[in-house]
Amino acid sequence: MTLKTFTGGLHPPDSKQSSAHKPIERCPLPAELVIPAAQHIGAPAEICVAVGDQVKKGQVIAQAKGFVSVPIHASTSGEVIAVEPRLHPMGRALPAVVIKPDGLDQWDETLTANDPGQLDAEELKTLVREAGIVGLGGATFPAHVKLSPPEGKTIDTLILNGVECEPYLTADHRLMLEQAERIIDGINILRKILGVKTAIIGIEANKPDAIAHLEKECAAHDIQVQPLKVQYPQGAEKQLIDACLGRQVPSGGLPMDCGVVVQNVGTCAAISDAVRLGRPLVERIATVTGPGISEPKNLLIAIGTPLQHLVDQCGGLEGEPAKIIMGGPMMGQTQLSLEVPAIRGTSGLLIFREQDLQIKPAGPCIRCGRCISVCPIHLQPTTIAAYARLELIDEAESYHALDCIECGCCTYICPATLPLVQSIRHAKGGIMAKRRKL
Amino acid sequence: MLAAVLSIGGIGLVAAAALGVAAKKFAVEVDPRELAILEVLPGANCGACGQPGCSGYAKGVADGTLAPNLCPPGGADVVEKIARIMGIEAVSAEPQIAVVLCQGDNSKATQKYRYLGLSDCNAAQKIADGPKTCPGGCLGLGSCQRACPFGAIEMTPEGLAVISREKCTGCTKCVAVCPRQVIRMTPLAATTHVLCNSHDKGPLIRKYCQIGCIGCHICKKTVPDAYAVEDFLARVDYAQHAQAAAAIEKCPTKCIRDFSSGYPQGSSFASPTVPVKTETAA
Numbered sequence: 001m002t003l004k005t006f007t008g009g010l011h012p013p014d015s016k017q018s019s020a021h022k023p024i025e026r027c028p029l030p031a032e033l034v035i036p037a038a039q040h041i042g043a044p045a046e047i048c049v050a051v052g053d054q055v056k057k058g059q060v061i062a063q064a065k066g067f068v069s070v071p072i073h074a075s076t077s078g079e080v081i082a083v084e085p086r087l088h089p090m091g092r093a094l095p096a097v098v099i100k101p102d103g104l105d106q107w108d109e110t111l112t113a114n115d116p117g118q119l120d121a122e123e124l125k126t127l128v129r130e131a132g133i134v135g136l137g138g139a140t141f142p143a144h145v146k147l148s149p150p151e152g153k154t155i156d157t158l159i160l161n162g163v164e165c166e167p168y169l170t171a172d173h174r175l176m177l178e179q180a181e182r183i184i185d186g187i188n189i190l191r192k193i194l195g196v197k198t199a200i201i202g203i204e205a206n207k208p209d210a211i212a213h214l215e216k217e218c219a220a221h222d223i224q225v226q227p228l229k230v231q232y233p234q235g236a237e238k239q240l241i242d243a244c245l246g247r248q249v250p251s252g253g254l255p256m257d258c259g260v261v262v263q264n265v266g267t268c269a270a271i272s273d274a275v276r277l278g279r280p281l282v283e284r285i286a287t288v289t290g291p292g293i294s295e296p297k298n299l300l301i302a303i304g305t306p307l308q309h310l311v312d313q314c315g316g317l318e319g320e321p322a323k324i325i326m327g328g329p330m331m332g333q334t335q336l337s338l339e340v341p342a343i344r345g346t347s348g349l350l351i352f353r354e355q356d357l358q359i360k361p362a363g364p365c366i367r368c369g370r371c372i373s374v375c376p377i378h379l380q381p382t383t384i385a386a387y388a389r390l391e392l393i394d395e396a397e398s399y400h401a402l403d404c405i406e407c408g409c410c411t412y413i414c415p416a417t418l419p420l421v422q423s424i425r426h427a428k429g430g431i432m433a434k435r436r437k438l
Numbered sequence: 439m440l441a442a443v444l445s446i447g448g449i450g451l452v453a454a455a456a457l458g459v460a461a462k463k464f465a466v467e468v469d470p471r472e473l474a475i476l477e478v479l480p481g482a483n484c485g486a487c488g489q490p491g492c493s494g495y496a497k498g499v500a501d502g503t504l505a506p507n508l509c510p511p512g513g514a515d516v517v518e519k520i521a522r523i524m525g526i527e528a529v530s531a532e533p534q535i536a537v538v539l540c541q542g543d544n545s546k547a548t549q550k551y552r553y554l555g556l557s558d559c560n561a562a563q564k565i566a567d568g569p570k571t572c573p574g575g576c577l578g579l580g581s582c583q584r585a586c587p588f589g590a591i592e593m594t595p596e597g598l599a600v601i602s603r604e605k606c607t608g609c610t611k612c613v614a615v616c617p618r619q620v621i622r623m624t625p626l627a628a629t630t631h632v633l634c635n636s637h638d639k640g641p642l643i644r645k646y647c648q649i650g651c652i653g654c655h656i657c658k659k660t661v662p663d664a665y666a667v668e669d670f671l672a673r674v675d676y677a678q679h680a681q682a683a684a685a686i687e688k689c690p691t692k693c694i695r696d697f698s699s700g701y702p703q704g705s706s707f708a709s710p711t712v713p714v715k716t717e718t719a720a
Contacts, residue, residue, distance in 0.1 A: 091566020336550055336566060360556065389556065419555040426561040 005229035033304035034341040042068030056108035075302035077106040131274030134182035136266035140345035163235030164340040166328025186268030233407040292351030308338040363416040371410035381410035385423035396427035472500035486609035511607030540576040543596035563617035571646035574635035581613035586712030628679035657685035
């Protein structure tokens with residue numbers, strides 16, 4: 001049987017074997033939690049607690065600011081010991097609330113359970129927003145925005161992203177195996193909010209156990225499980241839609257422009273908790289792995305746990321770390337130190353040693369065209385990158401630089417090790433700056 | 439044969455006549471002064487005057503909408519020529535040149551991560567505020583060098599931008615492109631500068647740079663009039679620059695430099711024949 005897929009892309013070694021068989025473990029609370037106010041795409045939340053305040057688990061500590069924004073909640077009960085800029089995964093100090101856990105881990109009593117059957121779509125959407133639900137695949141886009149298609153846009157299909165195409169990561173895989181009922185409950189809530197019937201869970205074929213398990217669980221719920229070819233970036237929104245439905249999202253458009261909403265399976269499980277239990281997003285599953293970690297694990301972590309604490313829970317470091325990546329190796333963000341806290345978008349923590357890295361100085365483009373053949377958007381990365389280097393912003397725009405999804409395929413495949421994605425991102429920055437000026 | 443000659447020749451005659459009429463009828467009146475001014479401008483189209491290029495500036499001056507002393511690359515010489523063309527008196531602005539206020543190259547200042555990306559300061563600055571630990575120091579990736587229309591900027595082997603005092607015309611292009619505002623415009627006559635751009639406190643600076651200003655106030659105590667210390671960073675008060683050199687020996691981190699006794703370490707520029715232009719002193 002040929003599996004569904006998209007055109008372009010590549011298949012890096014998936015390196016998932018060291019953590020794929022490890023059940024999800026709850027990570028104990030650290031000595032202090034550092035919870036940044038900026039954890040999602042959009043306006044950062046506004047901190048509304050002060051030093052000395054006692055907070056309960058799930059209590060709002062920062063209010064949403066604007067529509068594309070969500071509130072931030074305390075990940076455990078305890079005392080606020082500082083409200084100050086702390087090193088953020090972005091690489092600079094940004095406002096954060098520091099909480100010293102009291103060890104009781106008490107939920108806020110005002111949070112109440114709901115019956116999704118009794119609520120209408122608007123009420124459900126409000127619950128999702130108030131729970132601070134963002135896309136847990138790593139992009140952290142506020143979920144309620146995706147669930148609010150503007151007038152005139154009709155949604156006919158909900159796609160659940162269980163692809164997990166990034167090498168090393170196994171958090172979604174374990175979630176699908178161990179907590180399918182939360183995912184299915186979330187899907188039913190999402191279907192009610194969007195008013196759609198068709199729901200498809202896309203899963204890469206390298207997770208046959210998850211596919212079999214979900215097929216069994218979903219049978220009674222009219223949810224289709226779609227095995228997909230192992231190909232990066234199968235889990236990118238637009239590629240997933242192409243693979244599952246054969247629909248193309250127009251240039252500059254969103255999935256809702258072709259009648260689809262895509263949510264990650266982890267987001268789905270969080271939505272179930274938010275509605276059914278009334279519990280906001282204060283924890284997530286993250287894979288801690290890489291050759292620099294003694295004992296790779298899938299951990300259920302409280303948002304704000306310093307990375308060092310995660311490493312300690314996994315048997316400590318194996319050798320001297322040379323590269324720390326938050327997220328997957330293809331699109332994740334390199335970190336300056338292990339004092340950075342894990343945030344809502346932290347799908348994984350990867351540690352590599354010097355001997356695991358292949359660092360070569362960038363050479364000249366040899367015009368081999370490999371970046372063009374792997375680009376899932378069918379752009380010309382090398383051309384856009386050359387324009388970016390020469391600051392020819394208008395030309396870069398005419399080559400559709402803004403459609404780049406920054407998946408990293410071109411940089412991965414480039415035999416000259418050119419920083420193609422960074423160059424394209426530079427061009428995108430220039431184009432956006434020019435548009436703001438006009 | 440004859441028909442061909444006649445028809446081609448005929449077309450030629452008609453076209454010539456039409457062009458001749460058009461040239462008279464649609465002639466664009468150009469102020470002769472505008473052309474004369476364009477002639478004396480340096481022609482670098484650098485944009486320092488605020489116009490897109492030299493012709494725009496020439497037109498503005500001829501119209502009387504722009505002052506004649508807005509061309510820094512031209513200097514006093516061009517101001518004088520423009521004034522003569524326009525038949526007006528003009529005072530040239532005090533000539534300014536750009537100076538990189540940093541000496542912390544890769545041998546002296548630390549990096550917080552290994553940067554392997556695009557060789558462009560603005561691209562590097564977007565990644566965790568740039569690889570250099572110092573928040574204000576020169577990133578050394580050469581964006582200013584590429585922006586300079588006059589070839590006045592060099593990058594030392596250890597990654598520090600150095601601006602030639604002889605070649606810099608004061609067009610300010612490098613100032614605009616630098617993401618860290620480490621390049622400043624200073625009076626040409628002032629040769630002594632505090633070459634540091636970090637407002638961090640002394641103990642922190644010592645951790646990441648051997649040659650940064652630690653805000654110790656010794657320069658200000660030595661020559662009170664010539665220095666000002668603000669937010670842990672000393673600056674030369676350029677109104678009193680002549681006295682500033684007296685504090686150079688006293689500076690514990692050697693971050694004050696008199697360019698008349700040489701450029702920062704690693705620069706290939708020969709010691710400038712300073713004072714470069716003395717006419718402003720007179």
